[in-house]
Amino acid sequence: MNRFVQRWAVFVGLVVVWELLTLYADDPFFPRPSKIALAAQDLWFSGDVGDLFLTDTVFEHVLPSIGRLLGGWAAAAVIGVSLGVALGRSQKAREYAGPLLTFMRSIPPPLLVPVFLLVFNVGTQMQVATIIFGVLWPIMLNSVDGARSVDATKFDTSAVFRIPKVQWVLGVVLPSAAPKIFAGLRVSLSLSLVLMVVSELVGTDNGIGSQLLVAQRQFDYPDMWAGIVLLGVLGYALNTVLLSFERKALAWQPKQERTPATVEEKS
Amino acid sequence: GLLGGAEEKPAETASAGKLEKAKINLGLLPILDVASVHVAIKKGYFKEEGLEVEVKIVQGGAAAIPAVIKGDLDITFGNWVSFITAETNGAAKGVDGLKLINDGYQAKPEMFLILAKSDSAIKSPKDLEGKTIAINTFKNIAELTAKATLEANDVNPDNVTFKEFPFPDMEAAVQNGTVDAAFMVEPFISRAQRASGQITVLDAASGPTDGIPIAGYGTTGKFVKENPNTVAAFQRAMAKGQRDAADRPTVEPLLVEYAKVDKETASLVHFGEFPTTLDATRLQRVADLMRTYKLLENEFDVKTMLVGASGS
Amino acid sequence: MINWEEALRVRALTRGLLGVAGFLVVWELFGRSGLVRSEFLPPPSVVAVELVKLLGDEAFLRDVIATVLALLIAVGLSVGIAVPLGLVLGSVASVRHATRAVVEFLRPIPSVAMIPLAIVVLGIGPETKITLAVYAAIWPILFNTIYALDELDPLLVETARAFGTGRARVLVSVALPSALPFVLTGIRLAATTSLVVVVSVELLEGGSGGLGQFIAIARSGSGRMDIVLAGTVVAGVIGYLLNEGLERAQRRWVGWSSVTGGRS
Amino acid sequence: MTAMLEVADLGHTYQAKDGAHTAIADLSFTVGAGELVCVVGPSGCGKSTLLRTISGLIRPTKGEISLHGNEVRGVPEDLAVVFQDYSRSLFPWLTVQKNVEFPLRRTLGRSQRRARAAEALEWVGLSDAGRKYPWQLSGGMQQRVAIARALAYRPALLLMDEPFASVDAQTRFELEDLLLKVRTEQDTTVLVVTHDIDESVYLGDRVLVLSTSPASVVADLKVDLPGQRDQITTRESEAFVALRAEVARLLNVGKTSEEVKARRKENEQQAAKWAEAERAEVSRVEAEDRATT
Amino acid sequence: MTAMLEVADLGHTYQAKDGAHTAIADLSFTVGAGELVCVVGPSGCGKSTLLRTISGLIRPTKGEISLHGNEVRGVPEDLAVVFQDYSRSLFPWLTVQKNVEFPLRRTLGRSQRRARAAEALEWVGLSDAGRKYPWQLSGGMQQRVAIARALAYRPALLLMDEPFASVDAQTRFELEDLLLKVRTEQDTTVLVVTHDIDESVYLGDRVLVLSTSPASVVADLKVDLPGQRDQITTRESEAFVALRAEVARLLNVGKTSEEVKARRKENEQQAAKWAEAERAEVSRVEAEDRATT
């Protein structure tokens, strides 16, 4: 409860400061938050009662975008974790594939769009591919790191008891790497919102990102800001869900009990 | 400096003392439409006026217009729709609005084409009903002209789906059936016709949009007010550049240089018109078209934006 | 006497090259198979020719230098901001809770959408792309730092504290070294993220030169895919070199961790 | 002798999701300045918890601890701890020498630090290992590094949690003598948790015997042996043997045979029961298998 | 008795950046099936390294190890190890019960695993701790979990590295008896590294005494005590006392007083030298301070 108040007090405080600053500056590029809220209401919440007041825009643009986003992120998570664990545990695999993957990692996704265009069906498939390609790396790199840093004694223990490969990976490597994997998943989750926008640069006629970019090119800054805020809200919501899942998955960690937070007094 | 990747040239001070600002940062897109500027630079028309032009490549109105407002660019090339939208949305109200100072490019037949695959069932404009067409940007000149010409051909534009693609990707998108047709410009039209044998379904610069103005040069009201002589000098130099750009042999080699078009394509492309005057009546057509297709909420008189226009 | 370390390094290098070569072969075959027209996806042999041409082109090299410089500045700044911030957020729970809502709101804002705003505030010069790159690169470092602190063995902290080590010093000389391997991974991620953003902003905004703008010109003028891919290869090589440098630093500074872990 | 450390009515309960666990019920004792007190008690009775509360790392849920008359809140000054889990308490990114120097950085210049650390490593017989990393050492060597670190710090109060558990008998003797020597020279107050009854008597001025979990004080024995001790003569002395027997009795070690036998029997019955259950399970599974095929 | 384990000419050298370190020089011995052999030796002499080579975790740089006549390459079947670093060998994300069950998943069904784990935990006196996580246990309890895990696995060969180092005397006795009982019942071959000389004699059929680092075999003593042992009567028997003294002698524990005194003197001189150096340093620094202000 306390934390809740703390968190939102800071947030609300910042919004108020923002309102005052923009009121004072009166700059078309930085509309007042209240104006953004009105734009948002107009865009998304002025629909029929039957649709829970949601406008068509929500069904045409927002929901499909979220669907692609989640799909892309989930696929990236599966690919990233499995690749990462494989690379992390096999020096050989790392040596063969490392440079190539580093190389691919450095390619800006917008540059790959023409290539994706040839390989994938445009639309959902291509957008999901763009998202996967963009968000894969934090998950993969962190998984590599996690898998590599399995404590040597635990490795020895598993070897001695001849733990089968599958159990070794699922029962030892993954749990050891889990905190690091979650770090990657969280970075990637918000990155996938960014990539969602990027993926809607090409070959779309719908989506949050596409709408946002249209608003941007139309110099309709309240609408654009509404889109940005929507991304923020989405990011926050998705992150909260992921966090609660993470808290369950990492419940075994001793931190609640023993860690005197590094610098903080235990209360 | 190094960060900008630009060559550091010592600023030559112009001889004409009455210019308020001798060095102009000019925003350009790497496309055919701005050939006239390169002609003017090459032929020294700016130098004659005592102007030194520093070209900055930008990627479209959404980036160029804020840069003009911020003052990083003094003048920029941009399409009329972007300028008008920005103005009506008040984006530049802090700098006395946007002003249009030179006409740049105007449509001619054969330069805004909607193409389809050679073996496609789409043969005539009528066949586009219910189909998907690739355009480069939503709610911009391409969409406007496409809708207007479709309507003129008895196709309800609401029954056509537009999808955004960059021009360079359109040929491939049409070839592998991602879209049914694409709204292309040069040099992509030439390439698509030559390499893939794509066929023309509709000329979007015909009928209601025949000779529609496309793009030009603009700056801020503040800049015009503070540098009237500079603006005038720029207008004069550009007018000469526009005039000479109509001459193919002058332009073709420049294309290869600044837009990285290969020689063969350069010799095939269809150019648009490079008007030498800024004409209010002509430009008003764009505003009206925007009004028709709801890009503008109210009637808009472009005259308020023009500086040194004729025909008003 | 055989120098083992040298031999291992050579082996790793050959394997890496083999991996890349395999990829190139697949690409070449795909490009020549006739499934796609080679103008859309030129095979590596064609791209290589173009690449060699470009490497002799002074304007191109200037663009590459512009990108690399912007990239280095961006990485330096994001490390300077994100590591201290991560240490604070990772170790002071109340600050972390207080700022979580704000952080989570800010994170997903795409730099693409911020380009006009950044231009209005920062202009069209390199500041814009550097700022946007820093904005994107902060998060992996920040999060890896925070998570690494979470994993810090409490006994190490207790040890330091039992010996009267002050909180600040626990942070710097216990938490940070222990977190360092993972923080460095975050930095490696951030480095390539920066590269991606710098090139993308150059590509989508233009104005400040750089590799991205070079590619954009080749593309929007005439759709020259060979130049585009050659530029892409250069971007990849820059990313690879940067990553390799950081990995070397990682091996040297935190050699202890690669030995305690992964004895496989 | 003035009281340096006072523990009064101390209690600690760990909170866990599935209920609380009381590790220490009620402990009261004092330790005088310069005294060496050994703490013995059954495994899991709360000895490590006690040391943690004294060192201010966890706040006890009940009672009070004072050092020099001041209540302990946070980590007191001039304290050193040798943790039971020595291997995890060494910093893996520092060499052995640097590990020992670590706590000295705050107070000493570089050359003094070096000298102190080298001296302490010499004491524990690890002069040669200074440039190695902890993971390059054997378990016993790591433990000695932890001891060296604590000694080099020259604390006023030294807490040691089974500090000699991982070293061989010979080294253990040497380390015991080292500890006695250092504490006399530096007038350190020392609290040693140990499982070795002989050791507790040999080292201690007093031996504190704790009950099974949750811990309370069973006995506080004064060790009446001469101050200057010797591994051979002291251990052979009658007083030593008597005290040792007394501690063992208090720890119930005497009960061994009876209890163990009882428990063994119980275990056997239990095992038989499990085996029975197992057989039943196996045949059930087999029956199922047969049914499905 | 057939030879189960044969170690011949074994040697191991660790490679490190700054030079190699020979942990084992030359070891040869055999262990018969069903035998319980205790290994004693000075800290850092290479005992853990020996266990690592036998369990196939590291390949020795010299010599050969065979199990049942087959050379050991990789980890052999039916082997269990209790690591010296027990706290690190437990999986923190699994409860105690699940930790014990972990190696059984390969071979047993769920209910059988449960039963086995519960039984083993009962043996080591941790029936109540099954649902806790390792970090909620005291050091000694964690060590017992590691023991329970190895016992529940019912290996043919059991390697234990100082398995009772962290438990109190009473528990230690119980665990020793438990080990004896289990190995008789299950006919397990056991190799125990220990620092407790009494324990080595009490537990072992043989005691293997190793030299200081790098390790070689100093003596291979047969323990001539009755098979059925008892904490009280066995330890009081003459044979026991004699053997114990013999082992101690072999380990040079006898030398204590002489050597320790010599070393102590040395240390004192050394300490005096350091103190001198320190004083000099301090006055230098002070002088500097004065000079700068």
Ligand SMILES: Nc1ncnc2c1ncn2[C@@H]1O[C@H](COP(=O)(O)OP(=O)(O)OP(=O)(O)O)[C@@H](O)[C@H]1O
């Ligand atoms: N973090 C914790 N959370 C919950 N319970 C704990 C925690 N730490 C210790 N305990 C419990 O507290 C009791 C005492 O633990 P402590 O470590 O103090 O024992 P100990 O006397 O040091 O035992 P040993 O001699 O085996 O090390 C044990 O029963 C243990 O299970």
Ligand SMILES: Nc1ncnc2c1ncn2[C@@H]1O[C@H](COP(=O)(O)OP(=O)(O)OP(=O)(O)O)[C@@H](O)[C@H]1O
């Ligand atoms: N990974 C390693 N790298 C380098 N040297 C090592 C490594 N592991 C152990 N050593 C060295 O090998 C020697 C033997 O170590 P080992 O752990 O086998 O000793 P030990 O007999 O088990 O000692 P203890 O009784 O103290 O546990 C030690 O001197 C140690 O420093």
Ligand SMILES: [Mg+2]
């Ligand atoms: Mg303990």
Ligand SMILES: [Mg+2]
């Ligand atoms: Mg050992």
